Amino acid sequence: MFFTIFWISGDDAFYHGGVVYPSPKESNLFVSLGHHMDVYFPPCKRSRITAPFIFTEKQKKLPSIDVLPDECLFEVLRRLSDGKERSACACVSKRWLMLLSSIRGDETLVSDPSPILETEERSIKNAPVKPLDCTKKGEVVAPNGVEVDEAEAQDIKGEGHLSRCLDGKKATDVRLAAIAVGTASHGGLGKLSIRGSNPTCGVTDTGLKAIARGCPSLRALSLWNVSSVSDEGLSEIAQGCHLLEKLDLCHCPAITDESLMAIAKSCPNLTYLTVESCSKIGNGSLQAVGRLCPKLKFVSLKNCPLIGDQGIASLFSSAGHVLTKVKLHALNISDISLAVIGHYGIAVTDIALIGLQNINERGFWVMGNGQGLQKLRSLAITACHGVTDVGLEALGKGCPNLKLFCLRKCTVLSDNGLVAFAKSSGALESLQLEECHRITQAGFFGVLLNCGTMLKALSLVNCFGVKELAYRFPPVLPCNSLQSLSIRNCPGVGNATLAIVGRLCPKLTHLELSGLLGVTDEGLFPLVQNCEAGLVKLNLSGCANVTDRSVSALTELHGGSLEFLNVDGCRYVTDATLFAISNNCWFLSELDISKCGITDSGIASLASAAQLNLRILSLSGCSLLSDKSVPFLQKLGQTLMGLNIQHCNGVSSNSVDLLLEQLWRCDILS
Amino acid sequence: MITLQSSDKDVFEIEQSILIQSGTIKNMVEDDFTFIPLPSVDTETLIKIIEYMKKHADKTDSKEKNIKEFDKDFMKKTLNELFALVFAANYLHISSLLELLYPSIADRIKDKITEAIRQIFSIRCDFTPEEERRIIMDNKWAHEGTEIEGTLD
Numbered sequence: 001m002f003f004t005i006f007w008i009s010g011d012d013a014f015y016h017g018g019v020v021y022p023s024p025k026e027s028n029l030f031v032s033l034g035h036h037m038d039v040y041f042p043p044c045k046r047s048r049i050t051a052p053f054i055f056t057e058k059q060k061k062l063p064s065i066d067v068l069p070d071e072c073l074f075e076v077l078r079r080l081s082d083g084k085e086r087s088a089c090a091c092v093s094k095r096w097l098m099l100l101s102s103i104r105g106d107e108t109l110v111s112d113p114s115p116i117l118e119t120e121e122r123s124i125k126n127a128p129v130k131p132l133d134c135t136k137k138g139e140v141v142a143p144n145g146v147e148v149d150e151a152e153a154q155d156i157k158g159e160g161h162l163s164r165c166l167d168g169k170k171a172t173d174v175r176l177a178a179i180a181v182g183t184a185s186h187g188g189l190g191k192l193s194i195r196g197s198n199p200t201c202g203v204t205d206t207g208l209k210a211i212a213r214g215c216p217s218l219r220a221l222s223l224w225n226v227s228s229v230s231d232e233g234l235s236e237i238a239q240g241c242h243l244l245e246k247l248d249l250c251h252c253p254a255i256t257d258e259s260l261m262a263i264a265k266s267c268p269n270l271t272y273l274t275v276e277s278c279s280k281i282g283n284g285s286l287q288a289v290g291r292l293c294p295k296l297k298f299v300s301l302k303n304c305p306l307i308g309d310q311g312i313a314s315l316f317s318s319a320g321h322v323l324t325k326v327k328l329h330a331l332n333i334s335d336i337s338l339a340v341i342g343h344y345g346i347a348v349t350d351i352a353l354i355g356l357q358n359i360n361e362r363g364f365w366v367m368g369n370g371q372g373l374q375k376l377r378s379l380a381i382t383a384c385h386g387v388t389d390v391g392l393e394a395l396g397k398g399c400p401n402l403k404l405f406c407l408r409k410c411t412v413l414s415d416n417g418l419v420a421f422a423k424s425s426g427a428l429e430s431l432q433l434e435e436c437h438r439i440t441q442a443g444f445f446g447v448l449l450n451c452g453t454m455l456k457a458l459s460l461v462n463c464f465g466v467k468e469l470a471y472r473f474p475p476v477l478p479c480n481s482l483q484s485l486s487i488r489n490c491p492g493v494g495n496a497t498l499a500i501v502g503r504l505c506p507k508l509t510h511l512e513l514s515g516l517l518g519v520t521d522e523g524l525f526p527l528v529q530n531c532e533a534g535l536v537k538l539n540l541s542g543c544a545n546v547t548d549r550s551v552s553a554l555t556e557l558h559g560g561s562l563e564f565l566n567v568d569g570c571r572y573v574t575d576a577t578l579f580a581i582s583n584n585c586w587f588l589s590e591l592d593i594s595k596c597g598i599t600d601s602g603i604a605s606l607a608s609a610a611q612l613n614l615r616i617l618s619l620s621g622c623s624l625l626s627d628k629s630v631p632f633l634q635k636l637g638q639t640l641m642g643l644n645i646q647h648c649n650g651v652s653s654n655s656v657d658l659l660l661e662q663l664w665r666c667d668i669l670s
Numbered sequence: 671m672i673t674l675q676s677s678d679k680d681v682f683e684i685e686q687s688i689l690i691q692s693g694t695i696k697n698m699v700e701d702d703f704t705f706i707p708l709p710s711v712d713t714e715t716l717i718k719i720i721e722y723m724k725k726h727a728d729k730t731d732s733k734e735k736n737i738k739e740f741d742k743d744f745m746k747k748t749l750n751e752l753f754a755l756v757f758a759a760n761y762l763h764i765s766s767l768l769e770l771l772y773p774s775i776a777d778r779i780k781d782k783i784t785e786a787i788r789q790i791f792s793i794r795c796d797f798t799p800e801e802e803r804r805i806i807m808d809n810k811w812a813h814e815g816t817e818i819e820g821t822l823d
Binding site for chain 2: 077078082085087094095175
């Protein structure tokens with residue numbers, strides 16, 4: 001017996017909410033229904049209902065689960081203890097997902113098998129929990145299906161093996177809720193990075209709360225550009241994630257000291273703290289973190305206008321005995337902060353001070369004289385005009401274990417100060433100077449002559465003050481410790497300087513002369529001749545006036561040690577050099593002859609060198625090469641891991657394709 | 671005796687001692703109400719609620735087992751009936767009934783896959799296809815055996 005579906009009876013208004021498609025699968029369309037069987041007719045937007053509806057005299061609207069108030073649905077979902085059940089529910093709809101994610105771990109009710117329904121007892125297997133594979137940041141771990149099945153009846157306790165990284169548009173509250181529910185039973189979320197969320201529907205406190213409730217194993221949290229996240233969300237993280245070790249906040253304008261203090265109170269394992277461009281975070285946070293986090297090792301603060309001397313002072317006075325690495329960048333701090341660091345920083349090994357405008361000479365002097373920086377190994381100062389001769393000398397004296405010193409954009413420091421520093425820092429192994437334009441040749445050589453016995457590496461970059469001086473250099477003892485010298489883009493450096501370098505540094509193994517147009521064969525050759533130790537790495541890129549003469553000669557002199565040669569941009573280097581390399585070099589593994597004047601026969605001679613095992617070869621911009629070099633490249637390709645043939649206009653694309661196909665093990669840039 | 675009126679305007683007279691299991695009614699009784707309209711509870715549901723309260727009003731040891739049997743049978747209802755009961759019991763603050771209802775409903779959800787849950791409860795999925803794909807990936811094991819396309823990123 002059939003019913004007519006659309007049948008209005010009586011005076012009841014027919015509430016037409018939309019089109020209804022009776023599902024053909026619904027067999028009870030054709031079955032007689034009792035008069036009391038009413039069916040819910042949903043409002044307009046829910047048009048996917050498949051249940052049929054039939055009118056009786058008393059048309060009633062019965063609720064479906066979706067009109068249960070949130071607190072009731074919440075209570076139902078709370079009773080789902082198994083991760084798999086919860087995961088299935090998480091995918092049902094946004095409302096279900098958000099409710100699920102708001103259940104705290106301890107709010108889940110592990111139900112006794114309901115006495116009401118006749119379900120089987122859930123047997124809890126005592127399978128040992130296998131830790132799931134750890135992951136690189138940014139990748140998702142898909143759980144091993146087999147392992148998960150075995151542990152099905154037992155939630156895998158979160159051990160924090162998983163990482164998630166949400167970027168841009170993908171960073172939404174819904175996604176965070178899904179992660180919170182999903183990772184809880186997969187091994188637990190360990191690292192979470194949120195980068196730049198969408199301003200209209202991005203990450204807010206709701207999403208962060210979901211993580212806070214669902215991911216107690218969270219160890220590292222990174223929030224960049226999340227303007228909608230405030231103290232509310234971060235405080236929840238503090239409450240829920242007590243294992244937090246790393247916190248990284250960048251461009252979070254709504255976060256204030258309040259939540260950071262909460263983190264300090266509740267997360268005793270906090271080890272790394274990075275705060276950048278957070279306009280409301282200030283001294284209170286530093287004070288709290290210093291006092292309450294005994295494991296704090298690394299602090300990096302950048303561009304936070306509310307952070308001042310008080311914060312730095314309280315941080316160091318409380319935590320100076322544990323802090324090891326500190327970076328202070330573009331902060332409104334003064335000499336007082338440096339004084340405190342100099343006195344209290346007894347465990348500090350690395351300090352970076354960048355763009356500190358309010359620090360004067362006195363600050364550095366006091367820091368050096370504070371007697372606290374006994375363990376300081378690495379110091380990097382950039383764009384601080386307070387670095388003067390006096391201050392730097394004090395630092396050299398006050399940091400007896402300083403091994404690495406890097407000075408950038410300090411235009412006040414003169415030769416005297418530099419030399420005094422070199423004299424006083426006996427343990428210095430590496431010195432890097434960049435854009436220190438007051439330093440001249442005298443300072444450069446002064447360092448080499450006065451440094452301690454440990455100086456191994458010296459680097460000068462963009463120092464315009466180092467110019468050729470027309471005076472005779474007296475005979476001096478060479479600096480036998482220096483192994484690595486790098487001079488880049490110092491336009492005043494030419495042959496005369498190199499000649500002196502040759503006399504002063506006989507033990508060089510790593511030499512970089514880059515972008516020095518004043519250097520020609522006349523200066524290069526005596527230098528490499530004087531290198532007794534055997535050059536291992538030589539970089540002459542941009543020294544456009546160097547020719548085959550010196551380069552071939554040096555392959556002969558150092559063929560037994562040379563592993564890395566870069567003559568990028570030296571257009572006067574031709575096949576002759578390649579021929580010399582093939583004859584003389586035994587251990588060459590990386591060769592860069594970009595934009596050189598080489599041709600196919602040069603490549604041929606390289607290929608014919610049986611002893612050569614080139615791993616990386618760059619021929620970018622060698623326009624004289626043609627398809628004839630391809631078979632030789634194939635031969636070289638047997639050992640090559642990387643090949644750059646970009647802008648080799650003479651090589652056809654067919655040949656390139658051939659190479660790509662044949663040298664499948666090699667990374668080819670074309 | 672207290673008079674209850676359902677949304678369909680049916681009236682029921684029940685003893686006060688039975689009705690105080692409902693927190694809402696109890697409060698109103700304490701404020702000296704004897705006629706209590708319940709516009710959000712229909713007759714059918716109200717009948718069931720009264721039945722429940724009557725059974726549970728008399729809690730002596732000998733009846734303990736009977737009550738358990740009754741509860742078991744009481745939960746053998748359709749989902750829509752259970753939802754109506756939750757709605758009403760929530761409004762009336764009958765916590766013991768809610769404690770029965772929630773696990774029962776939860777039990778009907780257990781062991782179901784997402785699509786089945788949606789069909790049973792007539793819920794429309796409001797995730798965008800992209801969101802849905804990602805959520806499924808994050809909760810993959812709930813969909814073991816179903817086809818999942820693509821990777822997470």
